[in-house]
Amino acid sequence: MTAQRILGFGVVGWAGMRPEQWLSDCRVPHAPLFSPEVAPEEGGEPASTARESVWPGLVPDNEGTVTPTPPPLGDVRAFAASLFTRIEPQLLWGFRAEPLLGAKGLRTFDRLTRLTLVAVQGALQESGLGDLAARCPDRFGLAWGSAFGALESIEELHRVAELEEPRFINPNRFPNTVANAAAGQVAIWYGVTGPNITAVDGRCSGASALAHAARKLDAGEADCMLVGVSETLSLGMCQALDAQAARAEALRLPGFPSRYGEGSVFMALGRAEDPALSAAAADSAAPTLGFHLATALRFQSPGDGRRLVYPERALARAITTALTEAGLSPQDVDVVLLGGAIVEGAALDAERRAVAEVLGGGARMCVPGSVWGECFAVNAGFNWLAALSLFAGGAWPTPAPAGDGAGRPDGFAASAAAQRSAERGRPDIVLVVSTDTQGLAAATILRSPSAT
Amino acid sequence: MEAVYVTGMGIVSALGSDVESWWQALCRGESGQGPVTRFSTDGIERDQACEVKGTPWEPWLTRSERRQSGRAAGYALAAARQAMAQAGFGGAKIPAPERRAVVVGTSMGEGDRLGALHRAWFHEDAAGVSPGAVVPFGSVTLPALLARAAGCEGPIHTVPGACAAGNYALGLGAELIRTGEADLVIAGASEVIERLQYAGFARLGAIAPQRCQPFDAGRKGLMIGEGAAFFVLESAASVVRRGGQPLAQLGVVGLTCDAFHITRPHPEGAGSQAALQRALSATGLVPEAVDYFCAHGTGTEANDAVEAQVLRTVFGTRIPHVSSLKGAIGHAMGAASAIEAVACVQALRTGVVPGTVNLEAIDPALEIDVLKRTLRQTKVRVVLNNSLAFGGYNAVLPLMGADEPAPQPSLGSLKP
Numbered sequence: 040m041t042a043q044r045i046l047g048f049g050v051v052g053w054a055g056m057r058p059e060q061w062l063s064d065c066r067v068p069h070a071p072l073f074s075p076e077v078a079p080e081e082g083g084e085p086a087s088t089a090r091e092s093v094w095p096g097l098v099p100d101n102e103g104t105v106t107p108t109p110p111p112l113g114d115v116r117a118f119a120a121s122l123f124t125r126i127e128p129q130l131l132w133g134f135r136a137e138p139l140l141g142a143k144g145l146r147t148f149d150r151l152t153r154l155t156l157v158a159v160q161g162a163l164q165e166s167g168l169g170d171l172a173a174r175c176p177d178r179f180g181l182a183w184g185s186a187f188g189a190l191e192s193i194e195e196l197h198r199v200a201e202l203e204e205p206r207f208i209n210p211n212r213f214p215n216t217v218a219n220a221a222a223g224q225v226a227i228w229y230g231v232t233g234p235n236i237t238a239v240d241g242r243c244s245g246a247s248a249l250a251h252a253a254r255k256l257d258a259g260e261a262d263c264m265l266v267g268v269s270e271t272l273s274l275g276m277c278q279a280l281d282a283q284a285a286r287a288e289a290l291r292l293p294g295f296p297s298r299y300g301e302g303s304v305f306m307a308l309g310r311a312e313d314p315a316l317s318a319a320a321a322d323s324a325a326p327t328l329g330f331h332l333a334t335a336l337r338f339q340s341p342g343d344g345r346r347l348v349y350p351e352r353a354l355a356r357a358i359t360t361a362l363t364e365a366g367l368s369p370q371d372v373d374v375v376l377l378g379g380a381i382v383e384g385a386a387l388d389a390e391r392r393a394v395a396e397v398l399g400g401g402a403r404m405c406v407p408g409s410v411w412g413e414c415f416a417v418n419a420g421f422n423w424l425a426a427l428s429l430f431a432g433g434a435w436p437t438p439a440p441a442g443d444g445a446g447r448p449d450g451f452a453a454s455a456a457a458q459r460s461a462e463r464g465r466p467d468i469v470l471v472v473s474t475d476t477q478g479l480a481a482a483t484i485l486r487s488p489s490a491t
Numbered sequence: 492m493e494a495v496y497v498t499g500m501g502i503v504s505a506l507g508s509d510v511e512s513w514w515q516a517l518c519r520g521e522s523g524q525g526p527v528t529r530f531s532t533d534g535i536e537r538d539q540a541c542e543v544k545g546t547p548w549e550p551w552l553t554r555s556e557r558r559q560s561g562r563a564a565g566y567a568l569a570a571a572r573q574a575m576a577q578a579g580f581g582g583a584k585i586p587a588p589e590r591r592a593v594v595v596g597t598s599m600g601e602g603d604r605l606g607a608l609h610r611a612w613f614h615e616d617a618a619g620v621s622p623g624a625v626v627p628f629g630s631v632t633l634p635a636l637l638a639r640a641a642g643c644e645g646p647i648h649t650v651p652g653a654c655a656a657g658n659y660a661l662g663l664g665a666e667l668i669r670t671g672e673a674d675l676v677i678a679g680a681s682e683v684i685e686r687l688q689y690a691g692f693a694r695l696g697a698i699a700p701q702r703c704q705p706f707d708a709g710r711k712g713l714m715i716g717e718g719a720a721f722f723v724l725e726s727a728a729s730v731v732r733r734g735g736q737p738l739a740q741l742g743v744v745g746l747t748c749d750a751f752h753i754t755r756p757h758p759e760g761a762g763s764q765a766a767l768q769r770a771l772s773a774t775g776l777v778p779e780a781v782d783y784f785c786a787h788g789t790g791t792e793a794n795d796a797v798e799a800q801v802l803r804t805v806f807g808t809r810i811p812h813v814s815s816l817k818g819a820i821g822h823a824m825g826a827a828s829a830i831e832a833v834a835c836v837q838a839l840r841t842g843v844v845p846g847t848v849n850l851e852a853i854d855p856a857l858e859i860d861v862l863k864r865t866l867r868q869t870k871v872r873v874v875l876n877n878s879l880a881f882g883g884y885n886a887v888l889p890l891m892g893a894d895e896p897a898p899q900p901s902l903g904s905l906k907p
Contacts, residue, residue, distance in 0.1 A: 193602075204534040206536070217653045260769070275608065
């Protein structure tokens with residue numbers, strides 16, 4: 040499989056993450072994202088704040104030292120926070136797409152669709168491919184992933200059917216309950232008529248979407264694929280997560296995530312050597328942000344009678360496969376962005392062990408998700424963003440802590456590759472990993488545009 | 492282009508839950524329709540569906556699987572195990588675990604479990620929410636259960652392509668083999684009838700009051716169905732290595748998006764036509780080669796008109812045999828095109844083309860001929876399995892006889 044060029048990026052995230060500031064610092068082009076137009080709903084506090092100190096996990100201080108402490112939550116937990124005793128959902132409840140998309144046509148869309156439309160807009164604008172998409176709509180496709188998809192809309196209409204009557208279900212809202220609704224609405228909004236694939240593979244949904252997109256580009260079925268992930272959580276899901284957290288607390292399970300987030304991330308992906316895409320990107324002065332070299336997914340059975348597993352073996356195999364497909368050796372990887380959203384816990388330890396098994400004990404591992412919380416499928420999307428930021432000279436993300444203290448090497452122990460990158464100030468090769476406790480694991484390899 | 496073979500298939504459907512009895516009932520022109528028994532239809536103004544009767548999937552599941560599975564997973568496991576049995580799965584020469592993959596199509600997954608959770612929450616507040624409630628909705632649940640059953644350690648995917656999900660799963664499964672990512676893929680789709688879905692289609696005015704009559708002048712809408720169909724797909728090398736018996740070949744799925752309306756097809760069928768043409772060209776087929784067109788044929792006014800128009804445009808005066816199975820098995824949504832693919836394979840194997848149950852008088856405005864009754868003893872070498880879906884998704888899957896030479900594809904390119 041050949042490499043794909045990343046030509047544009049769009050992101051919507053919790054305002055407290057301040058992606059605009061971060062991207063600006065890192066000189067990655069970006070759309071005006073999750074902006075102060077965000078308004079509260081039903082009397083809540085504004086979801087977007089001007090806090091200046093909410094991104095310390097990725098911004099070095101004056102000494103160049105990365106602060107590993109997670110930031111304060113900001114004001115977004117105003118959303119229904121009183122409902123939950125153990126988790127703090129950072130939901131984009133008040134998100135308004137109107138300032139970016141216009142008021143017309145959004146009325147029946149759910150939040151998932153609105154977030155996705157805005158992220159795609161960012162990717163198209165930054166890639167400079169909007170005009171080309173309008174002229175050749177059948178050569179543009181979409182591959183989109185989400186762990187929970189249309190859950191919020193399903194809950195909304197279940198509520199109507201259960202507490203009122205089925206005949207009160209709004210037929211215009213019913214299509215939102217189908218998992219591919221957001222992808223279909225994106226196609227309508229931007230006129231994209233090529234292959235349109237929705238992937239629902241838990242935390243590995245982003246990797247799945249990338250893999251589907253790469254195959255379509257490789258087969259010549261499309262020349263540009265808009266690839267992304269989105270996640271919104273429903274109240275019911277938050278209740279269930281709260282209940283899970285309570286059980287984890289009762290069982291004294293360490294490292295259970297308490298902070299949950301939402302968002303959407305999109306990239307415009309084209310074949311590396313496509314002349315038409317190159318010309319269009321050059322016309323709009325859109326830089327190449329990076330290259331996608333390979334994505335591999337592997338499964339590991341939890342074993343008889345068990346439901347869940349931390350798929351360490353599967354991740355090791357996925358990394359090995361991705362490296363082989365990319366034509367790289369383990370020593371070529373400069374930094375690994377782990378998929379977990381917490382810095383302690385069995386899931387992240389399993390990821391660390393798998394990475395160390397393939398790349399060696401000196402592999403440099405980071406956990407950017409410790410800043411934004413558990414965002415399920417979007418964890419991977421934010422890690423793509425972190426990788427592109429690093430390519431553009433951004434700060435190194437939060438290091439992973441040493442692990443369980445059983446003698447495994449520190450995440451910051453210097454490998455030869457990490458040493459090279461540190462000297463240059465930016466990495467050439469970033470490995471993004473994702474795991475889902477049902478047994479799926481994924482590895483994605485991204486390359487810097489300046490790497491030789 | 493590397494050939495991708497079907498070496499096993501299995502089914503759970505309102506009309507039968509093994510391929511042979513299902514096929515015989517289909518060819519006899521039977522219908523699986525009956526009153527909805529799974530939930531109350533009070534306030535919905537419709538009460539008919541094509542439900543899977545009884546629990547025919549249970550014998551195929553282990554005790555542990557029965558405990559962990561909702562209906563969607565139960566259907567899927569039963570259909571997949573039938574397929575694996577037919578393929579002679581389990582021999583020493585079966586591809587290594589890492590070379591086996593799973594691709595599952597669905598629209599709502601375990602929708603009934605989600606409904607149960609929501610009902611508990613709405614009526615009992617937080618106390619009704621089980622701590623384990625997140626797990627069953629984990630979107631990896633369906634393929635993970637199948638991967639465990641089949642000992643797969645390669646990639647697993649869920650593709651919720653709405654009512655085209657079955658073709659998506661089969662097409663993307665074949666793609667994993669063609670790209671060399673797998674040698675064997677368990678691919679198919681599963682769907683359960685759930686109250687919200689049923690009520691939603693009713694509120695859209697899409698469900699027929701009495702029966703589904705595809706392409707009929709008096710058609711009044713679709714009939715909701717459910718079920719699953721799964722296939723074992725293999726590379727040519729794997730089939731040869733283990734002496735497998737291929738049943739059919741899969742071509743390249745044609746995927747497009749209407750980008751027109753979230754529920755209605757493009758009025759001129761532009762996306763559907765492009766998908767059909769993409770499937771033909773990517774597989775290396777010409778329209779004249781197609782012997783049977785297994786229509787999406789939902790029995791709604793818009794769908795049948797668009798499909799007829801696409802057929803006239805692509806095939807001109809040489810339209811192949813056309814029929815719809817939805818009068819017999821209902822519209823199984825995400826599983827529909829996977830179930831219909833079973834009929835496509837059977838048509839290729841037997842030379843029998845099933846008719847269109849409940850079709851009495853073909854709508855003259857459609858200007859196409861549609862099989863009313865089962866056509867026996869005809870030559871079937873190439874079949875197109877057509878599907879359209881919410882979101883404007885179009886997926887067309889070509890299937891060829893097992894002995895047909897592998898066609899050579901031609902691909903498009905960007906011409907700004």
